Amino acid sequence: MSISNAALGRWAVAACFFVNGFMIGSWAPQIPLVASRFGLSETALGLLILVFGSGAVLAMPLCGYLIGRFGSRAILRITATVCVLSFAGLAFATQIWQIVAALVLFGGFLGAMDISMNSNAVAVERGLRRAVMSSSHGFWSLGGFVGAGVGGLLIERFGHVTHVGLVVAFAFAIVLAALPFLIVESRPAGRAAGGRRGGLPRNPLVYLTGVLALFCMLPEGAVLDWAALYMRQEMGAGIAQASLAYTAFSGTMAVMRFAGDGLRNRLGAVRTLRYSGVVATIGMLGAGLAPSPLIAVVAFALAGLGIANMVPIVFSAAGNQPGLSPGAGMSVTTTIGYSGMLLAPSLVGFVAERTGFAPIFIAFAIMLAIVLSMAHLVRSADTIAAQPAE
Structure with a gap:
């Protein structure tokens, strides 16, 4: 891999970190509106947020297996795209089962995108022969700040449906621009020394x-x-x-x-x-x-x-x-x-x-x-x- 390709890949994966943080930040100002739209108590809202987080955690082991088979670039392209588009489900859900399904989908692909982009950042570090992980997480923090800060203003002025549409359009544009420049990482051949095929790592x-x-x-x-x-x-x-x-x-x-x-x-x-x-x-x-x-x-x-x-x-x-x-x-x-x-x-x-x-x-x-x-x-x-x- 050339240094120039790795440098482009560095900014591509940084854009993915920004989008991931931006999506989480954009979800935060939607939470009280979801509670009011569905008449949820604090306990019920807490369970709904737990569902969102559970979707992310449950998707992570499967995503790790898929990255091992197909590489982080291929999986990141899919998870980033679906993650952004799945945010639209939050606007159009009208029944409690629909918002639960939307949050499981959004949370699952958000978590899968998290593993994919971190894995690709490791590949960038190998290509550049220097660390980029901290600044990548810095872009994630920046995305969360922008998503939460702008989200409240957009919801107050235009409503939650328009906010969701603008978030999806903005994030999708960044994803489309970044994904072609993601780099391919090398993967251990055959059975990994530290794990068993299809199972958990033994290291x-x-x-x-x-x-x-x-x-x-x-x-x-x-x-x-x-x-x-x-x-x-x-x-x-x-x-x-x-x-x-x-x-x-x-x-x-x-x-x-x-x-x-x-x-x-x-x-x-x-x-x-x-x-x-x-x-x-x-x-x-x-x-x-x-x-x-x-x-x-x-x-x-x-x-x-x-x-x-x-x-x-x-x-x-x-x-x-x-x-x-x-x-x-x-x-x-x-x-x-x-x-x-x-x-x-x-x-x-x-x-x-x-x-x-x-x-x-x-x-x-x-x-x-x-x-x-x-x-x-x-x-x-x-x-x-x-x-x-x-």
């Missing part, structure tokens, strides 16, 4: 990598779901100040993700993960022990700075496991990570009713410290220069 490192992904993703999800409530209920912050917790966290995360590839190319994956883990642990611990809302906001910003590059590095390590195709390693890691995020909100809420949120954020700091102590497990992410790419 234990890929499962440990999945646990690392879980420990990185749980704190990120907890800040999204619970930081504002923690600030309001336990620290007495006002509504505007409470919202700054996730704003600061996501803002520093997005900025650092775009800077992360340079750090990783200079320091290596293991050292970058260690330094990131130190910053993330201090930030999350500070959030749990903060004596005032202002200090908590600063601590959440620090946590975002540290967590930003942890998941991209872990994903890159999963896609570079010896003897496994990127899709096989990625599917195991993402399934473990996203399954935890799916169950975490209800578990955190249950525990918080009994302990408060401060001990929970301290517990997440301990999780991040465990990732820090196991940073050597991501050393396969430093082998991208030695991996072949077609």
Whole structure:
């Protein structure tokens, strides 16, 4: 593969990351409208969101198998196209079974697209002989920001149906422009050394990598779901100040993700993960022990700075496991990570009713410290220069 083709592929897969984040961000402002259209209680809405996430998690293992057989480019072309088009189902569903079916379809192809684009980003790293995973996730964050920010304005002015139509048209145009430039990755020939044909990988490192992904993703999800409530209920912050917790966290995360590839190319994956883990642990611990809302906001910003590059590095390590195709390693890691995020909100809420949120954020700091102590497990992410790419 020529460097010029890999460079084009780098921007093509970045566009896919943007679209994936944009679709999730565009779904967020539709959630309260779905609740009002179908008269859903908070419990029923929670179950509906669980259905959406379950569709994504259930699709991931199958997608990993298909990537191993046909390559990430072919699967990404299909999943990205169907993911964008399936968003239209949210506008035209008139009965509860229809919205459930639409969310299973949308969530399933969103999750499948997630694995496909991460696997293709690994192929780009091999082609360019340098890291691009962190900035790719930065484009995902940017897409989510644009989708959520613009979505609310469009719905308020034009209604939810027009919003869905504009989202599909915009995202589909990007997908059509990007898909021809996706690159083809090499795949292990025959039976992989770390797995069995048609079965689960036998390499234990890929499962440990999945646990690392879980420990990185749980704190990120907890800040999204619970930081504002923690600030309001336990620290007495006002509504505007409470919202700054996730704003600061996501803002520093997005900025650092775009800077992360340079750090990783200079320091290596293991050292970058260690330094990131130190910053993330201090930030999350500070959030749990903060004596005032202002200090908590600063601590959440620090946590975002540290967590930003942890998941991209872990994903890159999963896609570079010896003897496994990127899709096989990625599917195991993402399934473990996203399954935890799916169950975490209800578990955190249950525990918080009994302990408060401060001990929970301290517990997440301990999780991040465990990732820090196991940073050597991501050393396969430093082998991208030695991996072949077609």
